[in-house]
Amino acid sequence: MRWHLSFLALSVSLCLGMPLEAATHYITLKAVRMPSGQLAYQMVKHQIEDNGTTEDLTGRYAQGPTIPGPTLVLTEGDTARVTLEHGIEGSDSPVSVHVHGVHYKFDSDGTTRALSQTIDSVAYPGKPYTYEWNAATGTVGTWMYHDHAFGDPMIGAEDQGLFGTLIVNPKDGQVEALIDGQIQKVNLKDIKREFILWMHETTFWGQELNHIVNRQVPLWTNPTVGARLGELVRFHVIGMGTAFHTFHLHGHRWIEPGTTHIVDTVNIGPISRTAFVVKAGEGVGPGDWHYHCHVVQHMQSGMMGKFRVVQ
């Protein structure tokens, strides 16, 4: 009987194209105030349950709070249970995690009664709150999570540092990219480094996901990011705040996701985002390749960094 049931489940899964095994992530984040006065999320714990085994991923994250906050990486089909602890000393204001892109029920919205009229889905001092996210089919992409409750009025403190990145990777592990002049599929597992660049007013806030050493590295403001010539790297560029930007990377081209358009700039408004793969230095060689916002006023205010490609 048991064999029949599992056979049935297998058949149904195959018919519906659903993953046979999807992972469940148990994540605990904490919102804190940094010595600088800025607010930030920090990773407390991340465990993943996959195919009957549990793995602790906490050591892959930076210790302590970072801006942007910890990058959460899911695969299409995964579920995440995200618990937020309120660690902002001297404040009773609620704090939350509101996520973009994935599916969640209303009680995981990360808003207060003041906004939602019905329930608080927020953390208070000594009273954590748990959200459940479903990276359902159709949620692949680079998304934002941010506070939607702290402060007065209680609309959130993303512009004080309470924001981070959620990446949902496709189940088949492949993305399209312009490589050696051709649009082709590349395997995510062949990507050595991912650079996350948030564009906030006149500053880039960066983070590296280094897949060579399996670590997330905070890069803070207007960073130099680096790769070896020929390595596949993925950039995630996301806007926040009030300004509209034009992201530009010198010496490199890529395709607008889902199109065959070859570009070397992308317009980024608040909470719009893109992700693209390049082969470092392809056709142009090593160098300190600039990346910057191409809005002149923003450039003049120092909104730039380097993509250092070495032999």
Ligand SMILES: [Cu+2]
């Ligand atoms: Cu700009």
